[in-house]
Amino acid sequence: MRYMATYDLMESIRNTQQWLGATALSMASYPAFQMIPNPALQYMAAWGEVAERSYKRMVAKPDWGIHSVPCEDGRDHIVSIEKVVERPFGDLIHFHVKGREPKQRKILLVAPMSGHYATLLRSTVISLLPDADIYITDWHNARDIPVSEGKFDIEDYTLYVVDFMKELGPDINVIAVCQPAPLVLAATAYLAEIDPEAQPNTLTLIGGPVDPDATPTEVTDFGHSVTMGQLEELMIQRVGASYNGIGRRVYPGLLQLTSFISMNLDRHASAFQDQIMRVMKGVASDHDPHNRFYDEYLAVMDMTAEFYLSTVERIFKAGEIAANEFVVDGHKVDIGKITNVAVKTVEGENDDISAPGQCIAALDLCTGLPEEMKASHVEPGAGHYGIFAGSSWRNNIRPLVLEFIDANAGGAKTAKPAPKKAKLKAV
Incomplete structure (x- = not known):
């Protein structure tokens, strides 16, 4: 194909x-x-x-549709979207609230590159914007990126996140939603070794496959049931003549x-x-x-073939993050090097994409992190989408995440320890 x-x-x-x-x-x-x-x-x-x-x-990129936000002064302030960093495969954008005093909370949302645009997190942004200064990764549709820009795989994704963290400084609080959770964990460990001063203040991982085999789902079963050759033959195509990325190999x-x-x-x-x-x-x-x-x-977007294939091969099949064997640009990342970044995991009880157990595995990998700097939460009755949007996120998870950020602001590492993990049944 x-x-x-x-x-x-x-x-x-x-x-x-x-x-x-x-x-x-x-x-x-x-x-x-x-x-x-x-x-x-x-x-x-x-x-x-x-x-x-x-x-x-199906071929239209959704608009953010965030025009204003209510503030403490009782007025609605205009929101403008500004590009902080522009890169071929994705930008770092900022939701600038005009006329508002700077917020102490500074949050970087790392959006998934899993078929949908970053606007999938629109409701997440809207819920956080009144209480924080929000930045987000805005990944580009691979069909629009010329072949001359080169490849983009999970190592490149990780390095993009590293650069975005360094751009925003150490007072940033990072929230990774779904797919990027293991890669953002690796990016933080990478910074811990090469540029410790640039590490984020806190790291919150929401429903991501840090250890996909911890609790198997249909997604993980599929990843193990097909060979890489089958995936490449059946899923990968070349962009057609209507787009700037003509000839680029993508997962459409x-x-x-x-x-x-x-x-x-x-x-x-x-x-x-x-x-x-x-x-x-x-x-x-x-x-x-x-x-x-x-x-x-x-509204779906194409992924580069190398990103899709390397995700399946290295995250799901080989379990490189789960085994702490991930390599970025020739450098073996050691997640145990994270020693002063508070880490929290969030999972949904009924998540059928990244089931409970897959994300909390990150805490066991952070061997250099004191227990008081680890925290976790499993939201009862919530599915995958509900842990970052909808009533479960707004009413329960969002307050806990903001509380966790505040508890660890300015180096005050006072997060509640993670509860002991119960043995989870495979689903």
């Missing part, structure tokens, strides 16, 4: 479905047809509206989306059928819960 023709075929199918949706909506909405009420035409128009919107979102976003949806096919099918009926009844709106969720969920 490693051909531009395959990539262009997928895009052609998506484009055709978008066109069919638009055509169905236009035809079924033709004024003359309204003289003879027909439920079939109403259903056709509703299907066309939902289909056109859905397929259109459209192919990733197929995998995402197949994991919960019945749930997604039911959600779209329900939305079509709501459109028919005239009770749907542009920003209703369905559209808010799927506008983000369907």
